Amino acid sequence: MSKNIAIGVDIGGTGIKAAPVNLKTGEFTDDRYRIPTPQPSTPDAIARTVAKVIAKFNPSKKVPIGVAFPGVVQHGIVKTAANVDDSWIGTDLRAIIRDYAGHDVHVLNDADAAGYGEYKFGAAHGRNGSILMTTLGTGIGTAMIVDGTLVPNLELGHIIVDGHDAEDRAAESARDRYGYDWDQWIAELQKYYSEMERLLWPDLIIVGGGISKSHHMFLPKLRLRAPIVPAELLNGAGIVGAAAAAAAEAKREREEAKLAEKAAKKAAAKAQASS
Numbered sequence: 511m512s513k514n515i516a517i518g519v520d521i522g523g524t525g526i527k528a529a530p531v532n533l534k535t536g537e538f539t540d541d542r543y544r545i546p547t548p549q550p551s552t553p554d555a556i557a558r559t560v561a562k563v564i565a566k567f568n569p570s571k572k573v574p575i576g577v578a579f580p581g582v583v584q585h586g587i588v589k590t591a592a593n594v595d596d597s598w599i600g601t602d603l604r605a606i607i608r609d610y611a612g613h614d615v616h617v618l619n620d621a622d623a624a625g626y627g628e629y630k631f632g633a634a635h636g637r638n639g640s641i642l643m644t645t646l647g648t649g650i651g652t653a654m655i656v657d658g659t660l661v662p663n664l665e666l667g668h669i670i671v672d673g674h675d676a677e678d679r680a681a682e683s684a685r686d687r688y689g690y691d692w693d694q695w696i697a698e699l700q701k702y703y704s705e706m707e708r709l710l711w712p713d714l715i716i717v718g719g720g721i722s723k724s725h726h727m728f729l730p731k732l733r734l735r736a737p738i739v740p741a742e743l744l745n746g747a748g749i750v751g752a753a754a755a756a757a758a759e760a761k762r763e764r765e766e767a768k769l770a771e772k773a774a775k776k777a778a779a780k781a782q783a784s785s
């Protein structure tokens with residue numbers, strides 16, 4: 511695997527997907543591999559599946575691997591699990607994946623990964639201002655990128671709209687749950703995005719998740735102040751963003767190690783000079 515490739519893994523409510531990503535272009539360098547999310551979606555069952563999708567690409571230890579998780583991930587620890595098994599809460603995501611996959615990984619929230627992916631290579635490429643990424647799937651994931659900086663772990667899919675957790679009515683899964691036709695679902699989306707605009711005033715709204723493939727069915731019908739556009743990386747944004755974030759983290763770690771080495775050398779030289 512070449513130097514400019516990282517692997518992205520996206521853990522979803524229904525599927526666990528992975529692909530190697532070209533870090534210069536954001537394109538997959540091999541076909542995406544998907545395994546249905548095991549049920550119950552416990553830490554062991556998911557970590558075992560993540561290990562399988564990683565093994566499919568047989569990466570060397572040097573290849574950065576990013577894993578996107580559908581809940582809050584703070585400093586590597588899972589804090590919420592709205593759409594996977596509750597036993598995830600409090601789990602060290604990085605450690606459990608490392609145990610099963612035999613690989614060090616970088617971990618982050620799935621919507622944060624998707625937002626980062628769209629900022630690096632997609633609909634928000636290089637754009638300044640406040641960009642709101644939303645993913646419509648089993649739940650609603652949200653991320654904000656402000657002048658290129660990601661604000662992690664925003665959980666704005668759970669704001670209360672009409673007395674309900676927004677994702678219950680406006681995620682893609684709500685269409686099946688309530689048997690909504692397009693117009694009914696669009697009415698829920700309108701309420702949700704109007705509320706987001708009222709609170710956040712984004713300059714651009716991006717819509718990802720599997721349903722973004724059918725964006726022409728619903729995006730033109732939403733009446734909003736900001737432009738609302740489909741994710742350019744479609745459902746691959748999470749994979750691409752996880753891979754890019756892992757590569758960025760690996761670079762940061764290398765630079766930090768270099769600085770620490772330099773500082774240690776300097777301190778040793780000083781100690782020798784004064785002895």
Ligand code: BGC
Pocket residue numbers: 579580581582590592593619620621622645647648649650651652665667677
């Ligand atoms: C979770 C978020 C996640 C989103 C999309 C929500 O239910 O709380 O953390 O990003 O689903 O998976």
